[in-house]
Amino acid sequence: xxxxxxxxxxxxxxxxxxxxxxxxxSKKLDVSEDTIRRDxxxxxxxxxxxxxxxxxxxxxxxxxxxxxDIIYYREEKIQIAKKAISFIKEGMVIIMSGGTTNxxxxxxxxxxxxITVYTYSLPIAMQLTEHPLVETIFIGGRIHRNSMxxxxxxxxxFLSNITANLCFIGVSGFSLEQGITDEGYEVSLVKKxxxxxxxxxxxxxxxxxxxxxxxxxxxxxxxxxxxxxxLEPTDPLLKPYVKAGVQFK
Numbered sequence: 001x002x003x004x005x006x007x008x009x010x011x012x013x014x015x016x017x018x019x020x021x022x023x024x025x026s027k028k029l030d031v032s033e034d035t036i037r038r039d040x041x042x043x044x045x046x047x048x049x050x051x052x053x054x055x056x057x058x059x060x061x062x063x064x065x066x067x068x069d070i071i072y073y074r075e076e077k078i079q080i081a082k083k084a085i086s087f088i089k090e091g092m093v094i095i096m097s098g099g100t101t102n103x104x105x106x107x108x109x110x111x112x113x114x115i116t117v118y119t120y121s122l123p124i125a126m127q128l129t130e131h132p133l134v135e136t137i138f139i140g141g142r143i144h145r146n147s148m149x150x151x152x153x154x155x156x157x158f159l160s161n162i163t164a165n166l167c168f169i170g171v172s173g174f175s176l177e178q179g180i181t182d183e184g185y186e187v188s189l190v191k192k193x194x195x196x197x198x199x200x201x202x203x204x205x206x207x208x209x210x211x212x213x214x215x216x217x218x219x220x221x222x223x224x225x226x227x228x229x230x231l232e233p234t235d236p237l238l239k240p241y242v243k244a245g246v247q248f249k
Contacts, residue, residue: 010039013028014058016108019056077104081101090115098148165198169194169204174210177213204228205228
């Protein structure tokens with residue numbers, strides 16, 4: 001494995017796990033701990049991670065602590081995020097909703113991609129500070145303490161005045177009857193505003209959100225541009241949605 005590829009894998013491991021040991025990386029990448037220590041030192045100097053005793057941590061931990069020790073369906077969300085990255089191109093303007101799937105997407109973005117990202121999620125905005133070429137614009141408003149996102153008329157008005165190439169929506173409920181739904185009225189309004197301002201919208205949903213109807217509509221099934229799940233597009237669980245016209249990745 002070449003040095004550049006090895007260092008990229010180190011960055012990915014740190015981004016996903018927040019903290020990794022040199023011994024873990026040594027076994028994972030099949031190189032000596034001395035090699036890993038040299039890589040960590042070099043990446044620390046570049047500001048891509050933070051060197052600590054015995055390993056490395058994500059640079060975001062120096063700036064902000066977000067309780068993500070328990071992310072349900074983490075591996076499934078990593079699968080979704082990796083699929084989503086293939087749609088992101090250099091120079092794009094992107095909007096990201098809140099949620100842990102988008103948080104993982106923000107973590108896994110390539111370090112060398114230059115894009116602009118709007119988000120109303122404080123954890124995602126802080127995560128994006130790890131990416132030196134990403135211009136991050138946090139949309140201010142009233143902060144919900146539990147989800148750490150902003151909502152309200154200020155957020156909706158701000159979104160109405162911008163244009164984006166791509167919007168990534170984290171899905172709370174996905175059903176044949178009502179399409180995409182959310183459990184919160186104010187968040188559903190913000191998501192609608194995001195969809196209206198973007199040229200294309202990608203809906204990201206783990207399989208456990210399928211066939212779930214929540215109280216507040218975000219968009220109809222027929223209005224879905226593209227949905228990404230952790231399943232293969234040919235999975236039987238998706239068949240009724242495909243028949244209804246939804247395109248899956």
